[in-house]
Amino acid sequence: MHKIAGVLLIFCLTVLSATSLAQNHSHDHHDNGHDHSHEQHVGDEHHADDHEGHHDNACGGHGDHGGEYDPKATAMHHISDANVYTILDAVRIPLPCILYAKDKGWDVFMSSKFEPGHHDNGHAAYNGYVLHEGAVKRVIAEEFPSEGQVHVGGFTHEKIEVDGKERSIGYVCYEGEKMQLEEKTVFDGGVLGGAITSFYDLSITKNVASMILILIIFFFIFRWIARAYQNGKGKAPRGIQSLLEPVILYIRDEVAIPFLGRDRYAKYMPLLLSIFFFILGLNLWGQVPFLGGTNVTGSLTVTMVLAILVFLIVNFSGNKHYWQHILWMPGVPVAVKPLLAVIELMSMFIKPLTLMLRLAGNITAGHIAILSFIGLIFIFGDSGQNMTGGTVGSVLSVALTLFMMAIELIVAFIQAYVFTILSASYIGAAIEEHH
């Protein structure tokens, strides 16, 4: 009975929060001065938005979202990294921006200089940089002041066609003029048509801040556990020690020893445990609703660094037999050997590539699924116009979101485990003695 009451309470709270989120978003998409019928939802923040709207119209720009709810853009905005840590669109924790441009030199300041407002758009520009949907962008236009803080109007974007692909160009409104923004750097580094910015963004972004947070938490937890083992030899584990001891033992007995061998596993245990807990911690932190919402392990950059680390460790600890199996496979006809060498060399790079893609893909897919289910509220509710549809959509989306979150919780553990076990198996294959 107790349990049922608890589940019901959680369900009600989720419905309530989803509804409030719906309202939040329905005025999100009217923040360009096209529709003011939702003004009653908001407090003082909306004044700024009105302001933004007027500037928008002054610029003659098209609305940022055209009043239409765009599920893809919303999902992408919510899974991408940001230079400001926003909790529930209400609390905005400024983060340090560290920017370097060749023609300008270093710029180090807090992102509160941008006066981030609704939708993580900055109301001010600083030293020629603006904050657009959480990301720092540079204004290309030369007449834009490159020093000091100036107030800017809203942001608009236009869709243009380049080589058959639709690209959107962002503009910032400054003194009634539209000024073009640089596009965000995309992960292909410009090879496949993405843009490259003229500055390096080394900022402590939302993702980096979450990583540091998780590292600090785990540092203290593991220091505490290590001290408990030193002081209480032979005693039963207590507190968080008894929670993590089975996990550590599982990694040792089921992952490290079978793949690396009983006499050699100890050298790689710190690596495997670090990988496992780093990924697990960030996976779980990314699933804390509202508070976390970071997509660290779902970003390709983070998983790429992890995969490169594994790649380097595998290849530096590879012994003679490992290289022999790659370059000159023993036991096959000579004619086949070069062919196998090519395949093995390719698989040497494909292994870390899939390691990178698997983790990022799984975590991002889960987040996008949840965001799409939440998006059902706005699609059914016609962005706040249709009350009945919104209610049906809310009920549907809460049920689906809860289901998806349960799956994501399992995925968080499985992906951390899979990354660890695959790293162990690659290292194991590299250090295996001849048999």
Added chain:
Amino acid sequence: MTGTLAAIGAGLAVIGAGIGIGQIGGKSVEAIARQPEASGDIRGAMILMAAFVEGAALIAILLSIFFS
């Protein structure tokens, strides 16, 4: 047009991965039912194999994103 084709390609890749992971899951549950004492080893091998199949599907999906 390319976008549609890419989406179809991604869908096909997912069908393939689904069949593969389904086979792995079904067979390993059968194996566990036959030999419950080996369930730990079988589960480990199952997750490892599922990860490999998934890797192939992910490469296909990434390529379809690139070419869309």
